[in-house]
Amino acid sequence: MKLTWKIWLLFIVLFFCLISISGLPPAFLQKGVLITSIEQNSTAFEQGIRQGQIITHIDGTKINNVEDFTNSLAGKFVSGENVKTIITTKDDEFILFTNKAPILTISNIPNTNIKTGLDLAGGSRALVKAKDKDLSSSELRDLTDITFNRFNAFGLTDIKVSPVSDLAGNNYMSIEIAGATPKNLEKLILEQGKFEAKIGDELAFSGGNKDIASVSRSGQESGIYSCNQNQEAGYYCEFRFVIYLSEEAAKRHADITSELGLNETNPGYLAKQLDLYLDNNLVDSLWISEGLKGRVTTQIMISGSGNGETKDDAIKDAEIKMKQLQTVLITGSLPYQLEIVKLDTISPVLGKQFINSILLAGLCAVLAVSIIILIRYRRLKSSLALVFTVVSEIIIILGIAAFIDWNLDLPSIAGILATIGTGIDQQIIIIDESRDSKIISLKQRLKRAFTIILGAYFTAVAAVIPLYWAVAGMFKGFAITTLIGITAGVLITRPAFSDIIKKIED
Secondary structure, three states, rough: OOOHHHHHHHEEEEEEHHHHHOOOOOHHHOEEEEEEEEOOOOHHHHOOOOOOOEEEEOOEOOOOOOOHHHHHHHHOOOOOOEEEEEEOOOOOEEEEEEEEEEEEEEEOOOOOEEOOOOOHHHHEEEEEEEOOOOOHHHHHHHHHHHHHHHHHHHHHEEEEEEEEEEEOEEEEEEEEHHHOOOOOOHHHHHHOOOOEEEEEEEEEEOOOOOOEEEEEOOOOHEEEEEEEOOOOOOEEEEEEEEEEOHHHHHHHHHHHHOOEEEOOOOEEEEEEEEEEEEOOEEEEEEEEEHHHHOOHHHHHHEEEEEEEEHHHHHHHHHHHHHHHHHHHHHOOOOOOEEEEEEEEEEEEHHHHHHHHHHHHHHHHHHHHHHHHHHHHHHHHHHHHHHHHHHHEEEEEEEEHHHOOOEEHHHHHHHHHHHHHHHHHHHHHHHHHHHOOOOOOOOOHHHHHHHHHHHHHHHHHHHHHHHHHHHHHHHHHHHHEEEEEEEEHHHHHHHHHHHHHHHHHHO
């Protein structure tokens, strides 16, 4: 059968879409592990290791999967001394000298470039708004930027923070975190993070770039330094880390301390302590050495503690509290108090069940329709052409989604299924018109079919576009994939299918 330019166009588009899905070279042929997140200010981060890089070797040992990565580091850092570690990625090599394993999260390399949303990959989605205030679009964008920086500073890099609005004009902030939900997610969203260090009633410095030049988060200047058992029950562990003040904040601290006398019971320290407040709650009180009286110093040691039933629980609690305090010191406070309008959590296991169910339902639907077409028209070629066209539309949608880096969630999958149903309806119209009365030519009958299809297309576009903003953007995925599918159908697959049917009928 001689192929027309419309059929050739379909094959060319399918070729590039398959490349978009699999990558070049194909992702399923690549070996190694993918870095999905990395702790900022860690030794690995300072050496240049970044999210998105692929680790291929550790100390010369080939890494094919997550298990290989874990085994290569197991037992390497038990001595507590600095150890040399050579990490080789696809493009570079990094040498680390540290007494701890690299603080990063890894996963197996995905087999395709298709990204799945929280509904399928698992994770959490929070819909958030400012408490007792209607935010303008510019205020919402500022809040989104600050919130993203806060999550990023906390070490949660596999996140998406975006402004959304509904048809009523209400502005919200959507926060999506892939993978397991951190227990402190709700705290990071709801707590404003207003940090203040006071000496008596006077403000010495506050969190944020204005007063805080930098915060130590690794090495000897940051960490857990003691753990003890409570007399009543459980354990408590103390943490400390160094912060560096701006010159203005250091001078303010010196001016306040210059007016203080010595503590009567402990003359090695000043009369008043440095009180640390987070959201107006006292976190800790630190004694100020007499040597700091009136002295402009940019280096301050911050401390605190965590509790738990076991020593490991106490260490984990102390690390979380230290990380939270470091985060608000780096990013400063949020400009508004927030409230969670909606919070969804989906496990990765449930997401896999969704995918399996959707694939099975789609396959059964296509096979059922193909059998019905075969029985109705008694043409195996027509049934095969219909199946080929349906599969082509799915590949095109997935290819474009991979190309534009779109996360496929359940609404997106629903859009693909809706597109399949619409496509089958229109292809049946084409088959019916091609087999209609011979009073007019086959070419004219197919033109008549396309008139019906174009009318249905513009009606569908008009119906789908408002869904992009409906329910604060929750149906955005449905709108995007449906528009991609029906547009590709009208411009590429329907014309090609029409030519295939014309060849079959001729």
